[in-house]
Amino acid sequence: MRWNMEWFLSLLTVVTLGQLVRCEENRCSRSRSRVARSILDKSFQDIMRKEELSPGTECLLKPERNMYWDDERHKWSEIANNWNCLYCGKSFYNEQFLDKHYDNRHGSTVLTGPEAVCLADHCDYLRCDIIASTKKTSFWEEALCKQKDLLVLRKKCQNIMKSCIPSHITDAEKNSLLDKLDDTVCSFLTCEKYWENPYKEVPPSRTAAYFIAGIFTVFGFIMYYVMACSHLYADEKEFLGDSDGFVRERSKLPDSRRYVSYPTNQGQSIRNRQGMVGDR
Ligand SMILES: [Zn+2]
Structure with a gap:
């Protein structure tokens, strides 16, 4: 009898854990939905904003159809490790804990029904x-890319874009908008472009390094030209007077660009001596 009870409890535990895992798998991922929302904001929404248009009523990508739309609007983060729930004012160390808080405490804020879309x-x-x-991505994954599979995915993407075109614009405007959406969102679904990231941001530290390197390069060019100009200018002069009392005289050797320096009075005495020799 006791063995039967233990066996029953073990079975119940396994079934409950299985159900929990299945629930987790079936639930729409908040973090992946967030990534999808961010991509759409930089591509699909960006085009719609520039064209001053709103997506059609049937569009699955309308921001307010995102099942976590209200929760995302009720997040506030001033610094990276402080995330606040604007429903109740509680703070959390990271966004994932805040997501769990929404699941546990504000489940009713998630959009449900036929309008709700899981962006993930x-x-x-x-x-x-x-x-x-x-x-x-591994080398083999890229090498063994199946163009046919990506073509199916691109067709799916194009159909969703088509469903988002507003009905009140002209056919020419529809075609133009569709081309832009296809180019920005769907055109990466080929083996050549699939692994490209058009939204890759350069880390701030790297930007600063590029800025400093740029300054050094410009400074180097300026120094080079200043030195080159002063060298050419010096070639035009036979004698240059220095503030320290030295006179620089160009070498008599025709191919030489060197200068020989004498103190002012020594140079004068040498010239006097040469004059005396010339007089003889
Ligand atoms: Zn809360």
């Missing part, structure tokens, strides 16, 4: 792993 489900054609650098 759009990560395949948005290339979330490539853009967020969460996946290291």
Whole structure:
């Protein structure tokens, strides 16, 4: 009887853990949705803003259809390790803890129903792993890229873009907008461009290094030209007077560019001596 009880409890534990894992797998990932949202903001939304248009009513990529849209608007972070919940004012060390807090305490704020979209489900054609650098690509993965599979993905991307075109614009405007969206969002779905990251940001430290290197290069060029000009200018002069009382006389050797320096009075005495020899 006791053995039966233990066996039953073990089975119950296994089933419960299995259910939990399945729930975790089925749940829309907040972090991947965030990456997808960020990519869309830099590409799809950016074009819509520039064209001063709103996506069509059927569009799955409308920001307010993102199931975590309200939660994302209720985040506030002044510094990297301080994330605040604007629903209740609690603070957390990182964004992941704040996400867990939303799941545990503010579950009702997540959009549900037919309008709700899990943006993480759009990560395949948005290339979330490539853009967020969460996946290291191997040589063989690139070498064995299947153009046919990417063509299917590109078609999916193009169909979603088509569904987002507003209905009130002219056909010419629709085609132009579709071309822009295809170029910015879907055109990377080829074996040649799949691993490119058009949104890669240069770290601030590297920017500073480039800036300093730029200053040194410009300074080097200026110094080079100043030295070159002064050298050419010096060639034009036979004698140059120095403030320290020295007179520089050009060498008599025709091919030489060197100068011989004498103290002022010594140079005069030499010239006097030469004059005396010439008089003889
Ligand atoms: Zn809260």
